[in-house]
Amino acid sequence: MKRQEKIRNFSIIAHIDHGKSTLADRLLEATKSVSTREMEEQLLDNMDIERERGITIKARAVKVSYEASDGEIYDLNLIDTPGHVDFNYEVSRSLSACEGALLVVDATQGIEAQTLANTYLALENDLEIIPVVNKIDLPSADIDGVRHEIEEVIGIPAEDCPAVSAKTGLNIGDVLEKIVTDIPAPSGDEDAPLKALIFDSYYDSYRGVVVYVRVVDGSVREGTKIKMMNTGAEFDVVEVGYMSAFGLLPAKELCAGEVGYITASIKSVADTRVGDTVTEVERETDEALPGFKEALPMVFAGIYPADGAKYPDLRDALEKLRLNDAALTFEPETSIALGFGFRCGFLGLLHMEIIAERLEREFNLDLVTTAPSVIYKVTYKNGEVKYIDNPANYPSPDEISLAEEPIVKGNIITPTEYMGGIMELCKERRGIFIDMKYLDKTRVELHYILPLNEIIYDFFDALKSRSKGYASLDYELDGYRESKLVKLEILLNLEIVDALSFIVHADKAYARGRKIAEALKENIPRQLFEVPIQAAVGGRVIARETVKAMRKDVLAKCYGGDITRKKKLLEKQKEGKKKMRKLGSVEVPPETFMAVLKLDDE
């Protein structure tokens, strides 16, 4: 048997909570890669934040050996995929490294938008799809219904697909057999020049960047001079190997069809872009693999250290994160209100939240994050075109001849009973209805064109709250559209706070201005003087609130024992005050900048 015939490369597609990680664990366990006892829960997701949020952010891969019922031993390479719309591109690259995918569907929930979107991606990549109905141990499991739905909605046979409980381990063997029998073996040309797909990479302080690749053609070993075809960067390979369940396992070479890693003293993940093709310098392959895209940030926000003196620390931290995250961009920015910080670009809101959280957690920084913004396209009267990612730089109306905003194609799947509320929400968010499709009797898929800036403000929350958590959204960027945009400015104590201003559709300026003023009033503690809060468009005040002057603290008694308590109380108060940002003469808690975003409309 040729070596490639005993390799199976596959991913798992699943909606959040449908049990992808648990299934992955069971597969590893069933192949004896890990003993149950040694296994940490959810082995593949090995970042804290991922685990807490129950999602996989970065792809991971693992190789296991499986003795199939035909008596042969197969190498199974599981390539995990990120489960969020922010990381769509990474998902597509991970999928294109595989020949097949397990489509995991929760037997109690059915197909969700995210699953559907990724399944389409898999189909585009010509993957063999094996449906797996999971959670059949739950009393409300509807195995036949879900099978039927898979056939109906996706159009692939599911009649005899494995029905498992990843939680209890029931029928996991069926899945492994299906992987061997149904997923095609790779069929690369082992003698051709090296052609390998990068589907992930990370920075390791000892080895440099560890690049995860799928070798399509040829082979790579220590000493191979490699070249990244899109970035043009060249390196000498130091080590190749496999990703075992226990860590990196060095090997002599990686050959066509295999999944493994390469290290080559690479300093930055910027040189190892996901989707890029690795080839040999001496013997370049004719054509790079298709589908490479530069990861482009879509959402921008200012990130500032709560303590101005920590600016260099923040810069160092961002640089460290960028070693591992080519999609993160940042450049220095100065705000009158917040001092020195960075304008950072993210793939989406989740990406932004993750970065902010990692900065706080791993680098111990207190941050102030401003409202996220999309990139607006502004054509000036003099014909000049500018892309503006910072509301502070948005020009005054008399300079603008055309303002455009980014739009997305949105795809929402919801139980029919919430359809009305969701259509209303999309309308409120300036969505344009395209069409809809009934997936079955109870669920419908809605297609909308939506402005991206409406999605980045609490759209997910609103969607969830209007559908009791059942609706799901997937979207992709769809260019720019002309829009009546205005800059909404916020004044505290009669001074404009640049970090609080943002761009909004003219028709929504009034309502939003009012809500922000109210949210600020809720968030800003009383000061020693009265603080007027105003929202203004083009110099005209459209909403006003007032934070009354502080008049009285809690005047607790203070005797012997209370002195210690009093001191602790004052210390705590002082700690809290240290975190406050001074905007002019007004002290504002750092959460304020984000709180003005949480303007849930219900």
Next chain:
Amino acid sequence: MEKRLGIYIHVPFCIRKCAYCDFYSITDFSILTAYTDALIAQIRAFRPLARGYLVDSIFIGGGTPSVLPARQIGRILSALRATFRVSPSVEITMEANPGTLDAENLAGYREAGVNRLSLGLQSADDGELARLSRIHTRRTFEESFLLARLEGFRNINIDLMYALPGQTEQRLADTLSYAVALGPEHISFYGLKLEPETPFGKDPTIASQIPDEDEQYVMYLSSVHTMESAGYTQYEISNFAKDGMECRHNLKYWHLDEYLGFGPAAYSFFDGKMFSYARDVERFIMNATDLRLLFDEYTVPSEKELAAEYVMVGFRLRRGIDVADYAARFGDDFDARYAKKMKPFIDRRYIVKTPEGYRLSLQGMLVSNYILSEILEF
């Protein structure tokens, strides 16, 4: 010269816990005598450390000290006199709850040496008293107060509270005029603070019934006005007294003078150390003389910490900070350290210059936490 010392005795027994109170107390009276014995043993154990001190104030607090029979109070005071040199003009305060007092025990306390009573009225409104789960009514309070007068107590404090759930300005004003009409020598006037480990603190509906900041502001100012007009001078944020009747013991806390506490949960600032005992009567009884087994906190504050604490408590006083005294005690220049930080508050008249130094204005006292957290460095 002898150093002055205040003594605090904690009596952690109550007939029933009040809904707002988080002072340490228990309701099991079977160990009263054992407790008194333990207290006395602990007091005696301090004999080697008592040299060089003159006790000029003793404060018996609680809990409800008046659940102790006069004989036990007498034993405790005798033990103190046997251990420490006690000034002939010592102030001996005992807290007492109306409803636990009668002519007999009042006479007994007086005979034992108690010369100042602190009576918890809190409110003159029976509805509010019930709400606070106090054990007395306005009427029983009045009886206790008059009995104390008849038994010869010439120095009585009344504790009052404001910012109670559902309290109106009018009802507070009634409480104030009632208390003032009784003519005590001293009034303590506290804002209710919701403590997490109390029934009030745990009841999520209470917070919303408490008068808001603006109402409390008016309550405080009008109450200060009522008391000042009736001859009670405000000498501390929450304390008012007729001339010369300030509580000597409590002044020690605000002057950061030395005080020594006995009993579970008692605090001490003694010989440069600050320490407190665990809130556990049984442990106290078992180990009364082995302090190591009782300590809850024990610190030796630095000079700098002490200086900051001096400022923290000093600003509670109407007379404020005496910069010369500050310099003498800590060898530090108050103006150099604080002038810049105080400036915005001085500009807005929250802090006022005095001949001796600085004090908070009435407006400043109202936002004292804010001001102190701004200017202090611990």
